[in-house]
Amino acid sequence: MELTFTAPLWRWDARQDDSWWFVTVPPDESDLLADVPLPPRGFGSIRVRVSVGSTTWQTSVFPSQDQNGYVLPMKKAVRQAEGLEPGAAVEVTLSPLDA
Secondary structure (H helix, E strand, O other): OOEEEEEEEEEOOOOOOOOOEEEEOOHHHHHHHHOOOOOOOHHHOEEEEEEEOOEEEEEEEEEEOOOOEEEEEOOHHHHHHOOOOOOOEEEEEEEEOOO
16 A cells, blocks of 8 residues: 655644654545554554655654644654755655555
Protein backbone atom coordinates (compact mmCIF):
# COMPACT_ATOMS: atom_id res chain seq x y z
CA MET A 1 0.00 0.00 0.00
CA GLU A 2 1.25 3.47 -0.87
CA LEU A 3 -0.46 6.58 0.48
CA THR A 4 0.03 10.11 -0.85
CA PHE A 5 -1.36 13.20 0.88
CA THR A 6 -0.61 16.85 1.60
CA ALA A 7 -0.75 18.24 5.15
CA PRO A 8 0.76 21.18 7.07
CA LEU A 9 4.01 20.97 9.03
CA TRP A 10 3.50 21.72 12.73
CA ARG A 11 5.58 21.86 15.92
CA TRP A 12 4.71 19.87 19.03
CA ASP A 13 3.97 22.58 21.60
CA ALA A 14 4.96 20.42 24.56
CA ARG A 15 8.60 20.93 23.58
CA GLN A 16 9.92 24.47 23.27
CA ASP A 17 13.05 23.54 21.35
CA ASP A 18 13.15 23.20 17.57
CA SER A 19 13.40 19.42 17.41
CA TRP A 20 9.85 18.01 17.35
CA TRP A 21 8.01 18.70 14.08
CA PHE A 22 5.24 16.60 12.55
CA VAL A 23 2.79 16.19 9.71
CA THR A 24 -0.59 14.68 10.58
CA VAL A 25 -1.70 11.81 8.38
CA PRO A 26 -5.27 12.74 7.28
CA PRO A 27 -8.22 10.75 8.69
CA ASP A 28 -8.92 8.58 5.63
CA GLU A 29 -5.25 7.60 5.28
CA SER A 30 -4.94 7.07 9.05
CA ASP A 31 -7.91 4.69 8.88
CA LEU A 32 -6.18 2.72 6.11
CA LEU A 33 -3.00 2.49 8.20
CA ALA A 34 -4.95 1.35 11.25
CA ASP A 35 -6.41 -1.52 9.19
CA VAL A 36 -3.02 -2.89 8.06
CA PRO A 37 -2.25 -6.15 9.93
CA LEU A 38 1.11 -5.51 11.53
CA PRO A 39 3.08 -7.00 14.41
CA PRO A 40 2.59 -5.08 17.69
CA ARG A 41 5.07 -2.22 18.13
CA GLY A 42 5.76 0.28 20.87
CA PHE A 43 3.18 3.06 21.29
CA GLY A 44 1.11 1.55 18.42
CA SER A 45 3.67 2.80 15.90
CA ILE A 46 3.87 1.62 12.30
CA ARG A 47 7.20 1.47 10.47
CA VAL A 48 7.03 3.32 7.14
CA ARG A 49 9.14 4.39 4.17
CA VAL A 50 8.51 8.08 3.49
CA SER A 51 9.26 10.38 0.56
CA VAL A 52 9.00 14.16 0.70
CA GLY A 53 10.33 15.89 -2.39
CA SER A 54 13.61 14.20 -3.30
CA THR A 55 14.22 12.91 0.25
CA THR A 56 13.33 9.32 1.21
CA TRP A 57 13.85 7.76 4.64
CA GLN A 58 12.46 5.17 7.06
CA THR A 59 10.74 6.11 10.29
CA SER A 60 7.54 5.31 12.18
CA VAL A 61 4.16 7.01 12.37
CA PHE A 62 2.50 7.18 15.77
CA PRO A 63 -1.17 7.27 16.75
CA SER A 64 -2.27 10.57 18.27
CA GLN A 65 -5.58 11.13 20.03
CA ASP A 66 -4.98 14.89 19.91
CA GLN A 67 -4.56 14.81 16.12
CA ASN A 68 -7.25 12.14 15.59
CA GLY A 69 -4.94 9.97 13.47
CA TYR A 70 -1.30 9.13 12.96
CA VAL A 71 1.49 11.67 13.09
CA LEU A 72 4.67 11.57 11.02
CA PRO A 73 7.83 13.01 12.61
CA MET A 74 9.73 15.32 10.24
CA LYS A 75 13.39 15.37 11.20
CA LYS A 76 15.45 18.52 10.84
CA ALA A 77 17.61 17.13 8.03
CA VAL A 78 14.50 16.54 5.89
CA ARG A 79 13.01 19.95 6.72
CA GLN A 80 16.27 21.64 5.75
CA ALA A 81 16.87 19.56 2.61
CA GLU A 82 13.35 20.27 1.34
CA GLY A 83 13.19 23.90 2.54
CA LEU A 84 10.13 23.28 4.71
CA GLU A 85 8.94 26.12 6.94
CA PRO A 86 6.38 25.98 9.79
CA GLY A 87 2.87 25.62 8.41
CA ALA A 88 4.13 24.60 4.96
CA ALA A 89 1.94 22.23 2.99
CA VAL A 90 4.00 19.03 2.76
CA GLU A 91 3.32 16.44 0.05
CA VAL A 92 4.06 13.03 1.57
CA THR A 93 4.17 9.54 0.10
CA LEU A 94 4.44 6.72 2.62
CA SER A 95 4.25 2.93 2.65
CA PRO A 96 4.08 0.60 5.65
CA LEU A 97 7.22 -1.56 5.88
CA ASP A 98 5.78 -4.47 7.84
CA ALA A 99 2.84 -5.12 5.52
